[in-house]
Amino acid sequence: MKRMKSKYEIFREKIKVILYGTDTIMGRMFDLVLLGLILLSVLLVMMDTVQGISQKFHTQLLIFEWIITVFFTIEYILRVISIQKPVKYIFSFYGIIDLLAVLPMYLSIFFPGASILSVVRALRFFRLFKILHIPQISHQSSQLREAIEASKEKILVFIYFVLISTIIIGTVMYLVEGKESGFSSIPMSIYWTIVTLTTVGYGDISPQTPLGQFIAAFVMILGYGIIAVPTGIVTAEFAKSSLKNNVVGTKKTCKKCNAQLHFDNARYCYECGTELPIN
């Protein structure tokens, strides 16, 4: 026997549908407005750090930021109220981000300058993935994640070798170049090695002695070559999952002759002509 719902409960449920739901028109519209506001608030924080803009429009920017902060605060409170298990939400990934998104502005009342931290609101963009429940995109990003995860260990081993190399090369360059040409300490030398090995090459520090330039040339060619390794790892994973998923389905087996390498869309066994089960 269902208990009559109080007005408050009906209100809570409505709010929940709007805030958490993505199926109703109201829910979707709220999500779009929210995304727009997140984008706007991140832009506001950014703009406020640009001197020219900040000097002219500081007050306007501040007002806008406060409006958005109040909106986010109300949204946060409603989210806590409307959900069944508020504690679980508060300590969830999204819950913490939602809180962090409003805190800096309130802190800035007591500690001026804290408002800069509002930029963590950018993390709220991750909601985009919850909101845009487009199956294709979530399929793509799950494939991406899978391939990266499968190659994680190989990449860690690779990075470990790279880091040891940078320490050794960095020290050698420190000894070779001396303090005059920017290689003022071993950590600085290691920094230079990473800048060079990754082919970034700022040029704020660059070797001046012939021997240093010779070693640098070696490091560059090394860096140019070993970029192949992470690329190779990730690509092989992609290729593997691609091949598995798209060209040939290994899961389909002909019941009569046990032939296995069927296309995903195959309807008849290529070996004996028996009809295959549709998946």
Next chain:
Amino acid sequence: MKRMKSKYEIFREKIKVILYGTDTIMGRMFDLVLLGLILLSVLLVMMDTVQGISQKFHTQLLIFEWIITVFFTIEYILRVISIQKPVKYIFSFYGIIDLLAVLPMYLSIFFPGASILSVVRALRFFRLFKILHIPQISHQSSQLREAIEASKEKILVFIYFVLISTIIIGTVMYLVEGKESGFSSIPMSIYWTIVTLTTVGYGDISPQTPLGQFIAAFVMILGYGIIAVPTGIVTAEFAKSSLKNNVVGTKKTCKKCNAQLHFDNARYCYECGTELPIN
């Protein structure tokens, strides 16, 4: 009963064959002349911006540009006149580019400096693809397009993650480095992050504090590593289409249903179950 063609109509048809056709000798020759003129006109616009050249040869360059502009204008008018559906051409991709290619020079009579916009003529290069109807090349470029299109969504998801990363890293660097060393605002910091993450590394802004350099080193290694992701995506697509076309035999076609991607050793069509010819 065919109506007698007027002289004008015959002229129109001849023009059309020359301008749009690529099969007759006249048509091909016109295309080559056109390509040469496009190349020349782009070079002229470029040269005119080089100070040394512009001062010495400004008049000559101007005369040449006007000659080409007049030629392009006549060509445009003839194209409009000779085609069946002029409106469709005028608002087509090529039609708009053809118009944009001549407009700037005429505008420059009233607004000096507008002639620089003539550089949009470079877009006319795209005609090259229409002109060079070499099947092999159009096959290659269609394969390229296919592979890129198939990996479009994965790459967008990837770029989305990269952009969020740059916002967060950029803000952190702004907070760490302070305004002294070039990280004067968050947008500037994000600009630096992109410069570093993509391994471009201008060096116009580079971190000065030890902590900033440490984070920068991390960003570089990150950038060096994640370049593997788009490469992996595109490569897997290429490999897939390559394998589809080459290893799995495309030459076997089912006579009944025209399904094509059979294994070389397939004996029955996977689509309709008909027996396949043994090769």
Next chain:
Amino acid sequence: MKRMKSKYEIFREKIKVILYGTDTIMGRMFDLVLLGLILLSVLLVMMDTVQGISQKFHTQLLIFEWIITVFFTIEYILRVISIQKPVKYIFSFYGIIDLLAVLPMYLSIFFPGASILSVVRALRFFRLFKILHIPQISHQSSQLREAIEASKEKILVFIYFVLISTIIIGTVMYLVEGKESGFSSIPMSIYWTIVTLTTVGYGDISPQTPLGQFIAAFVMILGYGIIAVPTGIVTAEFAKSSLKNNVVGTKKTCKKCNAQLHFDNARYCYECGTELPIN
């Protein structure tokens, strides 16, 4: 008939288990402490080269370095004593590194400045691989090594071509740019070519003449393109080993001849013709 073990022999065996073993709790704990000390000692040597830190904390750093050196010395002596074949250990890769890790500090008594060489201690990190006998990681790194080894020859041929290209391009740039704009000698020009071809791009030397910039642009596009070659080589190796291991089923083994790489749908062993079990 087993000889009674002397006290010294029991002590030796215990030490051996702690120093070389990774199975007992004591052995693992010692390894972790050792790793920590190696890391600490490398950091100390690095810190000592940073001027700000060195001036303030030189004495403290020195004391720490001496403590670690003494610890490493005792460890080295115990390793020599406790092992069956000390000569083999002394001249092994790890033995030489262990010795090199302590020598510089003792040398620094007579030659001030030699202590900087203590940074070779970083090489002791390689012990990490001995210590962390996690099968998964050693499997990964062996796969990495295999793929790199298989592509070694192709990469050498590639590097050979790149080096010849850099010599030729470097000379051309030396002739084109002249001595004013940093291309002061052919070796310097070759250095610039490597900096550009590998897309590092310091900017300490950059072409100033139009022709030089034109050639530079060509070199960049070349470098941008040929990075595909080592990547392609390594990736193909990875993909091959991946495919071998995963797509073609490694689980099917012929009972008679132990051949393993059967297709999933193979019914007879390709090696000896014996019938395989259907899975």
Next chain:
Amino acid sequence: MKRMKSKYEIFREKIKVILYGTDTIMGRMFDLVLLGLILLSVLLVMMDTVQGISQKFHTQLLIFEWIITVFFTIEYILRVISIQKPVKYIFSFYGIIDLLAVLPMYLSIFFPGASILSVVRALRFFRLFKILHIPQISHQSSQLREAIEASKEKILVFIYFVLISTIIIGTVMYLVEGKESGFSSIPMSIYWTIVTLTTVGYGDISPQTPLGQFIAAFVMILGYGIIAVPTGIVTAEFAKSSLKNNVVGTKKTCKKCNAQLHFDNARYCYECGTELPIN
């Protein structure tokens, strides 16, 4: 009836074996000496351009260069004399390079400074491939060449798109940045675009306006992404040829059941167990 060989003919044949042969001990030794001299002569030319070295050792360098030039001259004459078809050799790739290697020094008698051109001797390194007839390496380099050749057309189409993009982006940047910040002309702007797109990033020219930096960021991400395309093309080719050659032989067909995807080393058909022909 064989004509008696004159002394001159015997001498010619001996010379031929030494100069062109790689099977006799004398022939191999001569090749190694030649390679050493080529390397030495290239180094000499390089050293002569380094100011410090040139000032001190100019006379010594010059003497060495003349000795090598005389040696190369004698070698060239002997090559022409000893071979059957001297004209064919003289106009062959190697013949022209061999001549170009000695000419500059003789020219430098009349035109001081021409000796710098001796650096073309570096091209003689290509002999290395003739000399080192190690089958494995020539197999590797032929595989390399094949993969690059197979992907040539796709890469050309790609480069064509990249070049058009650089023209358009370069012009936009010229219009946006103005002449103050290094974007002094459209060709200069295009040069900057290539520097950025290929992720070289010298930093000699870098955008100063916010809009310019925004476009630059876009160009960088574009460049970072499209590097995937040539890599993907080449890798797919490598993977294809690798797979074809190593994992699965498509050429082996079972005579009884026509199963085709056999391993290269398969001895029995995986489908019906019939013995396969050994290749």
